[in-house]
Amino acid sequence: MxxxxxxxxxxxxxxxxxxxxxxxxxxxxxxxxxxxxxxxxxxxxxxxxxxxxxxxxxxxxxxxxxxxxxxxxxxxxxxxxxxxxxxxxxxxxxxxxxxxxxxxxxxxxxxPVGLYVKESSGMTKVADLAGKSVPSGWDGFPIARSHITAILAAGGLTWDDVKQVPVPELIRGSDDMASGRVDSAFFAVGGPKVAEIDASVGGVRFLAVEANDENLAKIQAVRPAFYFSEIAPAPARVGVEEPTMFVTWxxxxxxxxxxxxxxxxxxxxxxxxxxxxxxxxxxxxxxxxxxxxxxxxxxxxxxxxxxxxxxxxxxxxxx
The missing domain is CATH 3.40.190.10 (Periplasmic binding protein-like II)
Structure with missing residues (x-):
């Protein structure tokens, strides 16, 4: 066909x-x-x-x-x-x-996009994912590979610094985080799925990145139109608890x-x-x-x- x-x-x-x-x-x-x-x-x-x-x-x-x-x-x-x-x-x-x-x-x-975790994990920044599991693979949603690469880089990490757990696509990735199969999930700020997971696990938090010139060069080496933006808390921005820097396109x-x-x-x-x-x-x-x-x-x-x-x-x- x-x-x-x-x-x-x-x-x-x-x-x-x-x-x-x-x-x-x-x-x-x-x-x-x-x-x-x-x-x-x-x-x-x-x-x-x-x-x-x-x-x-x-x-x-x-x-x-x-x-x-x-x-x-x-x-x-x-x-x-x-x-x-x-x-x-x-x-x-x-x-x-x-x-x-x-x-x-x-x-x-x-x-703005990011990796988010259960509030109960105690993690607050991407650097805290060192040694933790991060969704990988993304055969059904391959765009996530480059985005997570950039997010990890902005937290001072590479894929070698985390445990890779294959997930097929966006919605499944969040469900796997909720079930405990993986420690973090990838999503856009304001996504309805994030609010759903937040309600089901007793709270979630997006992890902050380090926004500086060195990290800007790192994320733009992954995708040239990436940049950093600061996102303030708002009712629709579930998981953003204080002004937080995000990789953005x-x-x-x-x-x-x-x-x-x-x-x-x-x-x-x-x-x-x-x-x-x-x-x-x-x-x-x-x-x-x-x-x-x-x-x-x-x-x-x-x-x-x-x-x-x-x-x-x-x-x-x-x-």
Missing amino acids: NISRYLLAAGLALGLTVPATAQVSSIATPPQGSVWNTMSSVIAGQARESSNLRMVVQPYGGNAQMMQALNEGIAEFALNDVNDAISAVAGSGEYSAALPNLRAVARINPF DNVLLAGSHVPDEQVKSFLAVIFDNVEAIGTAYPPLRALNVETAYKSYPGLEYHPGAVAFFEERGIKQSK
Whole structure:
């Protein structure tokens, strides 16, 4: 079965069939419970409410399948780590072949990620994981490999300093931490799964990293668009108990090159004309800002519809 038929079959298996005459756009996401799935669901809901765009959220097993879906024209949009998108277009890293049909649409928000542990562990920083177990493998979610490599580096550790416990994908990794199979789990700040685990184990905590120039060079050697950001406690940021430094990247909205310009422009109008409603529905999306959404990234081309949207709004591309 070729990749197009495989991805189409996956979408149909998820019950996403619609009448042949319906004009439906899909947003490819990781499984339910992930931050991107939640964000996409909020944005798609706003599109259905405030425009004539008919949008569905279509979960896949991981980033590679999401990017393949866009490249093959099976899905229209996706949220992703800009580093992964750059790798996908170039055919580098986890991608054995280039995916030339991916286009940037907009910078959405900064995306802090980390390793988190049970509160009862007593650990507070990544350096405390020396000799402890960390999820590895990630055959179903390979993007996590580079992210955890960077997080460990920012804590002064390498994979050789920890015990590696294979996990297949994001949701399973957190479940394995809750069950005690592994000491730590990887997730994005604000992820619904983190709140679920927090409730089930009596509290969780994200581990802090050391944000300095030396460690910045280390994480950017892993992925060039990584940076550090300080995250303050908030109700939606379960596991963040005081201002904490995190390895961070930019979340970007992507589209396939097959998506019509007007469709891209309409979708961007929905997002940036309804920032308050979207941010109320999911607080991490309060970072949406049209003034900072048109950011250039190495090796990643913008969709012509996005270029036209920002030019019409008087927004110049930033570095």
